[in-house]
C-alpha cells in the first residue's frame with residue numbers, strides 16, 4: 553500500500569470524525585480505511601468524548617476495545633446517529649461496492665439503522681461505473697450451489713472466496729462468492745434482482761445508504777454530498 557493512499561485514508565478519516573458529537577451512538581466500519589477512524593476516535597475518547605459504538609465486525613470490535621472505545625450491543629438500540637465506514641468502490645452518486653473484507657452483512661445492517669452514513673476512501677476508490685471490483689455476495693453454505701447458478705443466470709461469474717485452502721467464513725459463518733458482472737450499467741436493478749435470491753443473505757451493492765462520501769485526494773479532501 554502506497555504512503556500516498558494511506559495519507560488519503562487518514563485525511564478522510566480525520567475529516568469524518570468531525571461529525572461525531574458528544575453522547576452519540578456511533579457505528580464503526582471495517583477495513584484498512586475505517587481503522588483510521590478508530591484511531592482518531594480513540595484519541596477523542598481519551599480526551600473526554602462520551603460515545604457508545606457499534607462495531608461492524610469482530611475485527612473492528614477488537615481494535616476498538618484496544619483503544620478503550622466503549623461498545624454496545626446493536627440489539628439495544630433503535631437507531632445509530634452516525635457511522636463511518638470504508639468502501640471498495642464508489643461513484644459520485646454515492647453508490648458503493650463494499651465487502652472486500654467480508655463484513656458486508658453487518659455493515660449493511662448498521663448502515664440501515666444509521667441516520668448519517670459517512671463513507672471514507674482514498675482517491676483510487678472513485679469510479680465512473682461500479683464493477684471493476686468483484687461484487688462480494690454473502691451466502692449461507694447450504695445455498696452455495698443454488699446461488700452460484702443464479703449468479704450465472706444474471707450473466708455473472710462467481711468465485712467462492714477461499715482462505716488457506718478452505719472457504720472464507722464471515723462473522724456469521726457464511727461464505728462469500730466474489731462475483732464479476734462486468735461494469736454494472738444499472739446497480740439498482742442488479743441489487744433488486746440479487747435481493748430476490750433465496751439463501752443470499754447480503755450483497756455488496758450499497759445504494760441510497762451513504763449520506764456523504766469523503767475522499768482523501770493528495771493532501772486534501774473532496775466531499776460528495
Ligand SMILES: O=C[C@H](O)[C@H](O)[C@H](O)COP(=O)(O)O
Nearest residue numbers: 583584585651652653654655
Ligand atoms: O468488508 C469490508 C468493508 O466493506 C470495507 O469497508 C471495504 O472492503 C474497504 O476496505 P478497505 O478500507 O480496507 O479498502
